[in-house]
Amino acid sequence: MKNRIIAIILTITLLVTLAIPVVAAGDGNWGDDNAPWNVGITNDKLLGNYELGTSKEFEIAYYPSDSVGLKAIRHIEITGDYPVSGFEYYENGKWNDVEQFTSKIVFKDTTKQKVHVTFNKEGKYTIKFWVSTADGNQSVVAKRVINVAKTSITLYREVETTPTVVPTTKDIEPVTTEPVTVAPTTKDETESEASTQAPTTKPIITEPVTIKPTTVVPTTKSVTTTAAQKVKVGKTAIKKAVKQKKAKKAKISLKKVKKVSGYQVQISTSAKFVKKLTITKNIKKTSCTIKALKAKKVYYVRARAYIVKGKKKYYGTWTVKKKVKFIK
Incomplete structure (x- = not known):
């Protein structure tokens, strides 16, 4: 009877847990429970079988909670190792x-919305979907970091390894191996062994073998294997992006990020930053002027910070793309 009561209590607890949205550890699925709404990215349609270079459809969801009728601004982006294509909702x-997704919405009922995208190359990608209040003071984010392979999409999990240190000279004692002589086997032993092995065409004769002493020389230097460094790069933001309509240059101003080596800025006539239509510039300061543009053309700009360690450059995530504003 006691076991039955315990089983009923556990079942009720499980059902209540499933019914209430919670913050998924490390996934950022539901955002802040104190916010007037929640957002999510559906796992079951995003993950699983996938053919590289084809359209992948998944779902995002709005959960209004008690915020029915409240106005908000929605955003979505995908960043990663390579550009994506066919990104539509x-x-x-x-x-x-x-490009048209960022807009004001009014929360009504729980809503699911279809999204599709094409991944052209294998790599690590981040899908970020967020909704902010109309004044921009509060934002709730759902995020998925995924691994895209030729045949599947899986959640990305970073594994940190601990450096392994080989003992130094002090830790290792020289070891000397005593000589060992192997005597020839007797007739009885030969027959016994032959009964368990596959038959051969010639008899096996074992000669005595002497192993010479071997001394293990301790290493003179300590060898340290260091795991790949995990470098975190802060995210910048575009403070200003302006261009005179007839001019062939644009002025870009960025938010300063502490402890970075510089910034990478891209400006393009393509909202998807197609390579042949994009100008890329690396700068040390937070502002720059990009020349060789076309007059009266609409341009988009994005930027990211980077850190240089040794010969390697570590990049942060791209900012949300911004349309360059025309000025008189």
């Missing part, structure tokens, strides 16, 4: 370019 009965 389904709304008003048609597929729309993700």
Whole structure:
């Protein structure tokens, strides 16, 4: 009877737990429970089988909680090792370019929205979907860091390894091996061994073998294997991006990030930053002027910070792309 009561209590607890949205450890699925709404990215449709270079459809979701009728601003982006293509969302009965996604919405009922994207190369990618208050003071984020392979998409898990240190000279004592002589086997032993082995065409004769003493020389230097460093790079933001309509240059101003080596800025006539339509510039300061542009053309800009350690450069995540503003 006692066991039955315990089983009923555990079952009720499990059902209550499943019914209440919680913060998924490390996934950022539900955002802040104190916010007036929650957002999510559906795992089951995003992960699993995938054919590289084809369209992958998944879902994002809005959970209004007690915020029905509240206005907010929504955003979505995908950053990663390589550019993606075909990034669109389904709304008003048609597929729309993700460039139009950032807009004001009014929370009604719980809503799920279809999104699709094409990954052209294997690598690590981050999908970020967030909703902020109209004044921008509060934001709730859902994020997925994924590994895209030729045949599947899986959640990305970073594994930190501990450096291994080989003992130094003090820790190792010289070891000398005593000579060992192997005597020939007797007739009885030969017959016994032959009964358990596959038959051979010639008899096996074992000669005495003497092993010479071997001395293990201790190492004179300590050898240390260091795990790959994990470098965190802060995210910058575009404070200002302006261009005179007829001019062929644009002025870009960024938010300063502490302890970084510089910034990488990209400006393009392509909202997807196609390589042949994009100018990339590395700068040390937080502002720059990019020349050789075309007059009266609409441009988009994005930026990221980077840190140089040794001969390697570590990049932060891209900012949300911003349309360059025309000025008089």
